[in-house]
Amino acid sequence: MELIVDISSALCLLLGSFLCLSGGVGIMRLPDFYTRMHAVGVTDTLGAGLILIGLMLQNPEGLVEIKLLLILVMTLFISPVASHALAKAALRNHLVPLSDRNENNGGTESSKP
Amino acid sequence: MLIAATIAILVVMILGIIRGITGPTLYDRILAVNMFGTKTVLLISLLGFVMGRPDFLDIAIVYALINFISIIGVLHFSDSAVFRHDPHDSESTTKES
Amino acid sequence: MRDLFAVVMLSGIFGLLSASFFVAMDAVDVAFTEASVGAGIASLLMLTAVTLTGRSEDSERHRPMWALVVVFITGGLLIYGTLDMPYFGSADAPIHLHVAPRYINDSMQETGLPNIVTSVLASYRGFDTFGEVVVIFTAGIGVLALLRVGRRSGIHRVMADSIFYLMHEQHLILRITTKILIPFILLFALYVQFHGDFGPGGGFQAGVIFAAAIILYAMVFGLPTARRVVNRTFVRLLSAAGVLLYGGVGVVTMLNGGNFLDYNVLAGDPVAGQHLGILLIELGVGCTVAAVMVIIFFNFSGRRDNL
Known part of the structure; x- marks a missing residue:
């Protein structure tokens, strides 16, 4: 039983770190703001959740567990809402997405990565 | 495994800092700060486990809350008139297109 | 960097970074304070101040050479003063x-x-x-x-x-x-x-x-x-x-x-x-x-x- 818990905890941590890393690569490499936000917003929630679950499996103590659960619930609330608000503010302040920009230019700049 | 996860988070934080410094538009910077905040929460929880002091989780909770509040604050103030008609912003958007 | 808003953003990142640093140094209370004050409230208040004053920094109207000289002299004196102090972290410091x-x-x-x-x-x-x-x-x-x-x-x-x-x-x-x-x-x-x-x-x-x-x-x-x-x-x-x-x-x-x-x-x-x-x-x-x-x-x- 102990072994199963340890292995699943390690798996969660590994998967969470991988997701966070892919989000980090996304924020560096992707071409415009909205695509970057998509990379970060998605991986942030899932990666953070997986890492926190992995930590919860590491330490089955009462108070620590409750605090980790609190952080998990708050992350699940906060991260998507922040991404939503950010995208909305960017759209309202006339930051045009890359795909729209290319269409408006008649495809002349569509060779841009 | 805890150490590996900590190192991964540190690498992501470095990438976030780079985006925060170079970020062409204002929103890229806000995004970088937001991601940095989430990663700090994770880093502090992981460090608490690595060093065997789960008191650190209190700080992680504060971070999660403060991060949300400051992101909302940034968005609230970036809606105001001073920011919307700023020459810098349009300049940077055209530069990027 | 002349965009003050970006400066505030970077100072927020700095606050988060220094708090992780304090956590790594085992100073939990300091990290707590840095978390709530340095990263949270301070950047919010600075943002409100920036919305009052305008977003970009003014261009310099004067060259603050004398101020620089004064700062250097004061800094040199302070560094000279630290020479008498015990080494950082030495065990026989008075404290x-x-x-x-x-x-x-x-x-x-x-x-x-x-x-x-x-x-x-x-x-x-x-x-x-x-x-x-x-x-x-x-x-x-x-x-x-x-x-x-x-x-x-x-x-x-x-x-x-x-x-x-x-x-x-x-x-x-x-x-x-x-x-x-x-x-x-x-x-x-x-x-x-x-x-x-x-x-x-x-x-x-x-x-x-x-x-x-x-x-x-x-x-x-x-x-x-x-x-x-x-x-x-x-x-x-x-x-x-x-x-x-x-x-x-x-x-x-x-x-x-x-x-x-x-x-x-x-x-x-x-x-x-x-x-x-x-x-x-x-x-x-x-x-x-x-x-x-x-x-x-x-x-x-x-x-x-x-x-």
Whole structure:
């Protein structure tokens, strides 16, 4: 039983770190703001959740567990809402997405990565 | 495994800092700060486990809350008139297109 | 970098980074303070200030050569002064020989608190903390004296209300999430306030978190609504009441025959007296900090909106 818990905890941590890393690569490499936000917003929630679950499996103590659960619930609330608000503010302040920009230019700049 | 996860988070934080410094538009910077905040929460929880002091989780909770509040604050103030008609912003958007 | 908004963003990142650094150095209370003050409230207040002044930095009109010379001379003198000091972290520095062992060995018996930082902050160095609280209170008074806005006319109020209504009608998701989160933030602030004796935390951090919840409410639901919820006169009274509570504890200890802020005489048992005194002054600190932060935000923000 102990072994199963340890292995699943390690798996969660590994998967969470991988997701966070892919989000980090996304924020560096992707071409415009909205695509970057998509990379970060998605991986942030899932990666953070997986890492926190992995930590919860590491330490089955009462108070620590409750605090980790609190952080998990708050992350699940906060991260998507922040991404939503950010995208909305960017759209309202006339930051045009890359795909729209290319269409408006008649495809002349569509060779841009 | 805890150490590996900590190192991964540190690498992501470095990438976030780079985006925060170079970020062409204002929103890229806000995004970088937001991601940095989430990663700090994770880093502090992981460090608490690595060093065997789960008191650190209190700080992680504060971070999660403060991060949300400051992101909302940034968005609230970036809606105001001073920011919307700023020459810098349009300049940077055209530069990027 | 001339875009002040970007500078504020980077300073937020700096706050987060330095707090992780403090955590790695095992200084939990400092990290807590940095988390709530440096990364949270400070960048919010700087943002409000930036919206008042404009977003880009002015070009320099003068060349501050003389100032640079003065700074270099002063810095050189200061570095010259540090040459006499003991090396960083050396074991025979005076602070490691006299003060620190006393705190570490005796504070548990003398104050009965497991968190040494709180007992040093509130009991051994009570005078310093009193000074800090007075400084914060003075900052609040300064903001009130410089930026207080007069009563606005009725038509202006209606216009502003409708603008806020339009602006905040759009953020449905934000409003609902904020409504869910605010009770938890307030509860957590109270936990930090009263758990500070046992774990990381205390009056400063709790006050800032409490104020952050109110500021969040004001940002999402609009300043007029927040002013209806949080009465301005009450906040001003609260900021003074915190300082008075702190000073009052000191006066009571003097009346009971001890020195100023000598909590041993507050109750029959010295340890119980210490506990009571620390609890009361932390409460005073929390009240003042929360009230002053709310005052500063309301005045900055109200001035920007011309309300």
